[in-house]
Amino acid sequence: MFYVYIIRSEKDGSFYKGFSLQPLTRLQQHNNKESKYTAAKIPWQLFHIEIFDNKTTALKREIVLKKYSHQQIVALSKSFKNQLQHDIKYQGLGCSPVIPNWLGTG
Template identity: 60%
Template structure:
């Protein structure tokens, strides 16, 4: 099983949200359907960054670190291109 740490960007106010999930597609839908109290006021959300992990504990450690990042650090991370978002897009296209 894979575990993911993700970053969402609010298209309404350009803020970021960092989280952990086992299914990034369903989790994004939950955020955009106002099923998450914290993010419901900033809909719509776009998935802009995704990291994949084999171990749940590693993903949770990474999520905790990312939550401490500044807005600028998050933007640098996203622009680095070092994520598995393209793998997810390929998977969705093939499905």
């Protein structure tokens, strides 16, 4: 599986869009300041994710998403395309996400 993800900075609400085979590992790398583009805006949270069967389609989608405005990303995150909308359930009032099985941990 190939993943296109959007993460949101808790520091300033900005978004970063990327591609990964292991999105949770990649999120961890962003939060560990292993990316110069995102290091100054940690912590990051997974905001949107889409799954693709092939790399070419995923990379093309990433290019499209990189052109999206802030408002377009917010709207997209509420759409059926966001796998997190389908699969993450929230516990209690704190809304702690439960990571779905299909996303894995590594």
